[in-house]
Amino acid sequence: MGSPICPDCYDYLGHVVWQYHAPELWRRAIQDVSRQLAARLGVPVSKVSKVVSRQYGRTAEMQARGAVHFHALFRLDGPLDEGIGAACGVGVDVMVEAIEAAFSRAQVQAPPTFECDQSRVLRWGEQIDIRIVREGSRTDDPDAPITGEQVAAYLAKYSTKDTSLAVPDGAHVHRIKQTCAEVHEAAILRAESRRAGEEVPVPVDSEGRDHYVLIGKWAKELGYRGHYSSKSRCYSVTYRTLRRRRARFQQVTKSRCYSVTYRTLRRRRARFQQVMQEETERAQRAGKPVDLAAVEEALLSQEDESETSVVIGVWEFVGVGWTNQGEVEIATAAAARAREYAQLRAGKQ
Incomplete structure (x- = not known):
């Protein structure tokens, strides 16, 4: 063989x-x-x-x-x-x-x-x-x-x-x-x-x-x-959708205690049932199957305020160097000791 x-x-x-x-x-x-x-x-x-x-x-x-x-x-x-x-x-x-x-x-x-x-x-x-x-x-x-x-x-x-x-x-x-x-x-x-x-x-x-x-x-x-x-593209779920769902899962499970409270679970379950019912009724009126992508979009677009992260991207120049003379002296002394230690090691070798 x-x-x-x-x-x-x-x-x-x-x-x-x-x-x-x-x-x-x-x-x-x-x-x-x-x-x-x-x-x-x-x-x-x-x-x-x-x-x-x-x-x-x-x-x-x-x-x-x-x-x-x-x-x-x-x-x-x-x-x-x-x-x-x-x-x-x-x-x-x-x-x-x-x-x-x-x-x-x-x-x-x-x-x-x-x-x-x-x-x-x-x-x-x-x-x-x-x-x-x-x-x-x-x-x-x-x-x-x-x-x-x-x-x-x-x-x-x-x-x-x-x-x-x-x-x-x-x-x-x-x-x-x-x-x-x-x-x-x-x-x-x-x-x-x-x-x-x-x-x-x-x-x-x-x-x-x-x-x-x-x-x-x-x-x-x-x-x-x-x-x-x-x-093929429509054979099953795409990798892009999988990445989004993984990100959604991490977002859902992340909290101060690294778990989800029962209250949060009940609220999300009710939200899912509401969105699913709306999409099912819409699909029945149109005579088409339920669009799972639309369900996902609706769930991701309406996040709870408690789960929303606010990112502030404002930067302001403060300055360079040390903030006071005491920090300057400490840094200078540390640098001098480092040089002395390096010289001692070089002499022993």
Whole structure:
């Protein structure tokens, strides 16, 4: 495990090229899912978000041989402007067909790594496994439908998996890192040749840089330059919202006794119920789901006066130096003693 059967026959260069371009291949496949949905629903791509919106959460995992593969959870929501998790009237079969079509046709043209090398067409392999997540509790029956609890456990495991344990650090890993270094060195030499005005047959990217000039930066990741965990913007709560809620939590729990009184808790609970009731009635009148972001904004905008911190940013120049002659004499004596002590230490040495 962790090493090819025949190291001399193994395509280390192709391995590194796949790792380096895997994030771009994923991006193109995800974009094409929206196009496939639009084609099956009979709407333009620019207006598909007014009918349905595809959301996903994805984790990357390193296999024992050091090759990256992905685990993703897709969700088909209603119109994007109705918020996260809006009801959707489109069947799950449409989503499955769109994913299968998008990932089967997605490809990336990887440029050559050396002048004597050739370009490669990268695609997803035959190991694409699409399963429908059903409602229910966790089960250990392998033939039973997969449930949301199982998916959450899978994604948590892959997100916290230690790559150093999954990929043993041996000759195989060393060879992958060495290949990354060789490709990086060749890219640097080509860049210097271009600056010198020489003609280089290997193409450059849209910014005029060599495609592999940054691969040395990702050698420690075995050439993979993507995030190990990513999600679409409306898949779940954003990091910005999480930061705001953490700040809100710290503000709520901060008091003179480092706790919250029951009176404060009752007041905040009543305030939350009032805001939630108002937003629920507003959503029912509009025929839309409750906007949790609006609830949060209302709670944060109306803070209690006792919890408000007043920051005064007015500065006035008072002066420099010591305020009286006594402080001057004390400081002068302290400086003299420090010099004497330094001279004594220097004499002993």
